[in-house]
Amino acid sequence: VEKCIDADGDGVCDDVDKCLGTPAGAKVDERGCWVIGVQFFDFDKAVLKPMYYGDLDEVANVMKANPDLKVDLNGHTCDLGPEKYNQKLSERRAKAVFDYLTNHGIDSQRLTWKGYGETQPAYPNTSADNRAKNRRVELSPILK
DSSP states (O other): OOOOOOTTOSSSOTTTOSSTTOOTTOOBOTTSOEEEOTTTSOTTOOOOOGGGHHHHHHHHHHHHHSTTOOEEEEEOOOSOSOHHHHHHHHHHHHHHHHHHHHHTTOOGGGEEEEEOTTSSOSSOSSSHHHHHHHSOEEEEEOOO
16 A cells, blocks of 8 residues: 655645645644634524633644744635625634634734635535534645
8 A cells, every 4th residue: 555645744744735834743634724604503593602712722722832923813604695695604604713722822914814705615615514614714835
């Protein structure tokens, strides 16, 4: 069995990794992306579910373990609803994660947040499950 190259050590081979450069300790999805949000947000909501605070605490811990790490918080939605509304919803989702992390000891100067609405689906919006996966916030390390 051939070993693949996995430069960031996230368990996803570089040739299929959509998000190279994830920091050590970050949990990634099958695409290799550091994502929170799969089921974190209900349909049409930007309120973080308390049952997932532990996952957000893990994000804070990764950032604390990597003190030079800066991260972009990228909010997304599924394709249900008007595009302008989804843009604002994605911004509120990213801001909710920003607020959580800054309230848990992460310097706001290490974080930026932006919403992308429904413009960057991670999965085809062809099923309820895929739409739920598209209601997410992706964390992108800012590479120097």
